[in-house]
Amino acid sequence: MSVALNAVERMDALAEGQGGFFYPWTSTLGADDGEDAYTALVERHLSPDLSVLEAGCGHGPDVLRFAPQVARYGGYDFSEGFVRIAGARAAAAGLTNVELICSNSSAGANDGRPRIPMPDASVDMIVSRRGPTNFILDAPRVVRPGGWLIQLNPMPSPRYAWDDELPEDLRSEPARDFDMAGHICGLLAQAGLALHSSWAFDVPEYFTDARQLYAYLAWNQFHGLGLRAQPLESALPALEAVMERHAGPEGLDVRRRRYLWSSRIL
Numbered sequence: 001m002s003v004a005l006n007a008v009e010r011m012d013a014l015a016e017g018q019g020g021f022f023y024p025w026t027s028t029l030g031a032d033d034g035e036d037a038y039t040a041l042v043e044r045h046l047s048p049d050l051s052v053l054e055a056g057c058g059h060g061p062d063v064l065r066f067a068p069q070v071a072r073y074g075g076y077d078f079s080e081g082f083v084r085i086a087g088a089r090a091a092a093a094g095l096t097n098v099e100l101i102c103s104n105s106s107a108g109a110n111d112g113r114p115r116i117p118m119p120d121a122s123v124d125m126i127v128s129r130r131g132p133t134n135f136i137l138d139a140p141r142v143v144r145p146g147g148w149l150i151q152l153n154p155m156p157s158p159r160y161a162w163d164d165e166l167p168e169d170l171r172s173e174p175a176r177d178f179d180m181a182g183h184i185c186g187l188l189a190q191a192g193l194a195l196h197s198s199w200a201f202d203v204p205e206y207f208t209d210a211r212q213l214y215a216y217l218a219w220n221q222f223h224g225l226g227l228r229a230q231p232l233e234s235a236l237p238a239l240e241a242v243m244e245r246h247a248g249p250e251g252l253d254v255r256r257r258r259y260l261w262s263s264r265i266l
């Protein structure tokens, strides 16, 4: 019987096993999947006098990318392993304006109300690439008037037509139809904030190799539910059959979906 790991344990396992938050599969991704748009949007808002905080900084790719463009760059993450790796990478890059904290901003970890590990009115902007959404509720306390929140959120793919043909432990998670735009707007409204701009991205992600499809599906189980799937070799015949039946000329399409939004603190 597999034991489900909680969210922090999952991230610490990735920090130890992979050295960071990397997708461990190879696929062909359609252009403009939202990641570059997020980078460009954040960079348009950066300037050398700003103090910026990153929610869910992971192993620090955006720390290295954005910190050289601002006065102060803080980041927090609930995985001690990720914070350690991000700190070592920032030091190796010679960044002296970076401060990273191991902290969980969720309500459950903070007496029932989300809490950002920063003092009142201490930053000009919060950015987050696929990090937690709970920080939104505490953002008006931490971000100075006129400041921005910018986040890129993963949106689950719709349930696959071939889901029932997968081995049971590799099938879609229950939260396939999660309404990310509604979730973000609901949190902003609760925080007394409004959406400034938003964009939804939905592009093809093709698999041509059943082994890579296994890596993708097994990751979704581990990342979403914290469960380890059966070994590759036992799952392979069923996955090869799915590919044979359902892949088009470019491969089997699982979709890659993202939601990008910004909000201004007034």
Ligand SMILES: C[S@@+](CC[C@H](N)C(=O)[O-])C[C@H]1O[C@@H](n2cnc3c(N)ncnc32)[C@H](O)[C@@H]1O
Residues within 6 Å of the ligand: 011, 021, 055, 056, 057, 058, 059, 060, 061, 062, 076, 077, 078, 079, 082, 103, 104, 105, 106, 128, 129, 130, 131, 132, 134
């Ligand atoms: C999808 S990963 C992205 C990491 C990084 N932003 C990147 O682009 O590689 C999400 C990150 O958010 C962190 N995280 C999720 N929920 C959190 C919370 N409640 N408090 C702090 N960090 C959290 C996870 O540990 C993880 O590093």
